[in-house]
Amino acid sequence: MRFLLIFLLTFISINSQSVKIKSIDIASKMNGVSIKIYSDLILKPNQVAGWFNESTSWYYMTIHQAEGDTAALELTKLANPIREVEVIKAGESLQIGFRIKVPVENFEFYFSDINPELIAALRFPLSDIIATLESDQSDLQNNIIYKTRNKPIWVKVFYFTGIGLTTSGLIAGEKQKGWEAAIGMGMIAVAYIYETFIFSKNK
Structure with a gap:
């Protein structure tokens, strides 16, 4: 019983561990833009969500159980067509916003099982x-x-x-x-x- 309790506490501690977002890299592509998120731990698909707000031209990415230096992350080097980066800590989540000149038609997330990094591929209308x-x-x-x-x-x-x-x-x-x-x-x-x-x- 004691062993089971220790195992459960360890499991909960590991799964509730907060991921630190270290830096962001933005690269322009022919059909869109690539956003690479560097973290200290490997991100899981169920931790990340994204959406594009057409009325404001902002693309938002929410990373659950994450934290980071919001001021430093907002100084990320911009690349066309990204105009601005905004980072907000909301509870146990980190919300990263990107103001974009053109609308985002669709997007995909690419996760790595080896390196603690996430790639968000944003694609624009042809x-x-x-x-x-x-x-x-x-x-x-x-x-x-x-x-x-x-x-x-x-x-x-x-x-x-x-x-x-x-x-x-x-x-x-x-x-x-x-x-x-x-x-x-x-x-x-x-x-x-x-x-x-x-x-x-x-x-």
């Missing part, structure tokens, strides 16, 4: 990804038009063709293993090297 690419492409084209005036015609062709191929390859995604992105970036690199190190010296 329409928002394409709109962002088109906006970036337009800005890049306008910048290149300004910079390539009076340059050889082939340099302009390499720039514009390279931009088109790169955009097509990125939209296609990694799973299709397209050649467009690699060729496109190569053409842009060749044109850049020529106008920076060769053309400028011959002026």
Whole structure:
């Protein structure tokens, strides 16, 4: 009976042990954003919940039986499209909020049985990804038009063709293993090297 009581107390103590969240790492991806949570103990699936509030553009993650330095965690280095990080201690749980520029279509959690870390993969709607690419492409084209005036015609062709191929390859995604992105970036690199190190010296 005594052994059983000791076992139960030990079991309860282990399972009620609070996890300390040490740091957060945010990385932009082509179709969303990856958020990695580092802790001192391995997190379990039943400890974590998440949801996206469309009206406020905040994605929230609640980690049960967890604690951490809220002030330090809020100083996490931001990456596009994350605008702000907010961390709140609520009872025995830690709530981490991320304010995002674009809506979150879906998300998944990836747990490790070896390392004390959790990855939250947030994915955005395809329409928002394409709109962002088109906006970036337009800005890049306008910048290149300004910079390539009076340059050889082939340099302009390499720039514009390279931009088109790169955009097509990125939209296609990694799973299709397209050649467009690699060729496109190569053409842009060749044109850049020529106008920076060769053309400028011959002026």
